[in-house]
Amino acid sequence: MKRYKAIAAYYDAENQQHEMLKHDVPFFLGQLPKKRQDILELAVGTARAAIPLAQAGHRVVGVDYVDDMLAIARRKRDAVGLTEKQLKLVRQDALKLDLRQRFDWVVILFNTLLAFTTLEELDRLLQNVRRHLKPRGRFWLDVFNPDHAMLSREQEKGIDRDVFFVPEFERTVYRQTDITRDTARQVMRITNRYTWFDAFGREKRERFDFDMTCVYPRELQLLLERNGLQIEHLWGNYDGSEFAKSSPRMIARCTPM
Ligand SMILES: C[S@@+](CC[C@H](N)C(=O)[O-])C[C@H]1O[C@@H](n2cnc3c(N)ncnc32)[C@H](O)[C@@H]1O
Numbered sequence: 511m512k513r514y515k516a517i518a519a520y521y522d523a524e525n526q527q528h529e530m531l532k533h534d535v536p537f538f539l540g541q542l543p544k545k546r547q548d549i550l551e552l553a554v555g556t557a558r559a560a561i562p563l564a565q566a567g568h569r570v571v572g573v574d575y576v577d578d579m580l581a582i583a584r585r586k587r588d589a590v591g592l593t594e595k596q597l598k599l600v601r602q603d604a605l606k607l608d609l610r611q612r613f614d615w616v617v618i619l620f621n622t623l624l625a626f627t628t629l630e631e632l633d634r635l636l637q638n639v640r641r642h643l644k645p646r647g648r649f650w651l652d653v654f655n656p657d658h659a660m661l662s663r664e665q666e667k668g669i670d671r672d673v674f675f676v677p678e679f680e681r682t683v684y685r686q687t688d689i690t691r692d693t694a695r696q697v698m699r700i701t702n703r704y705t706w707f708d709a710f711g712r713e714k715r716e717r718f719d720f721d722m723t724c725v726y727p728r729e730l731q732l733l734l735e736r737n738g739l740q741i742e743h744l745w746g747n748y749d750g751s752e753f754a755k756s757s758p759r760m761i762a763r764c765t766p767m
Contacts, residue, residue: 522556538650550617575601604638616642624725627722656725661724665690671686703715746760
C-alpha cells in the first residue's frame with residue numbers, strides 16, 4: 511500500500527475539477543429521506559463524499575484499506591468538527607468486510623465497484639454488501655456505461671491530460687494517462703503518469719497503475735441478482751435522466767431480494 515502515499519495526497523487536488531464529482535453527492539443526498547440514515551460508504555478514500563453526508567445529519571461509516579487515504583479523511587473530518595460518532599472511519603478490506611452492523615444504505619461511488627475486476631471479487635463484494643444491509647435497506651452504486659468505440663481501442667497513450675496544484679507539497683503536477691485493454695479478461699490497466707519540477711528545476715516523475723473492469727447493463731443486473739440484490743431504479747446521468755443507450759453512467763438504487 512506504500513505506493514498510495516503520494517497519490518493519496520494528490521487525490522483531492524486531482525479530482526477537484528472533475529465535473530461529475532460536483533453532482534454525485536448532491537444527487538445521492540436528494541434521494542435520502544429526511545430522517546437520519548445509517549450509511550456505509552465502501553472505499554471511502556479521502557471522505558470526499560462521506561463528509562457532506564455526515565454534515566447533512568446522517569450517521570456514516572467509511573471503510574477503506576489504504577492508511578494514507580484514511581489519514582487524510584480523518585484530518586478533514588476533524589477539521590470540519592465532525593465526531594467519530596457522526597463519521598467513523600474504519601480500515602478494512604471491502605472483500606473481507608465484517609462490521610457486525612446493518613445499514614439503511616450501502617454506497618460505492620465513482621466507478622469503485624469496477625476496481626473489483628474478477629467475477630469472484632465482484633461476488634464477494636456484493637455478498638458483503640447484502641450482509642450489511644437492513645431488510646429494507648438500499649444499495650447505491652455508480653459506474654460508467656461502457657462505450658463500445660472507446661473499448662475497441664486496445665491502447666491509448668497520453669490522454670486525460672490535466673494540471674493541478676497540491677497545497678501539501680506546494681507542487682504543480684502535470685498528469686497524463688495511458689490505458690491498455692485486455693478484452694479477454696475484460697480488464698483495463700490504467701497508468702497515471704505524473705510530472706513536476708522541484709525547487710532546483712529538476713523534472714520529477716511518478717506513476718500509479720491500477721486495474722479496472724467494466725460491466726454492461728445486463729451483466730450488472732445479473733451480478734446483482736445472483737448476490738441477492740435487484741435494481742429498483744437505474745439513472746443514466748446526474749441530470750436525473752433514466753438510463754438509455756447513450757447514457758454516460760449507470761447509477762443504480764438496489765434493494766435486497
Ligand atoms: C476512486 S477512490 C474513491 C474514493 C471515494 N469513494 C470517492 O468517491 O471519492 C477508490 C478508493 O477505493 C479504495 N479501495 C480499493 N479497493 C478496496 C478494497 N478492497 N477495500 C477497501 N478499499 C478499497 C482505495 O483505497 C481508494 O481509496
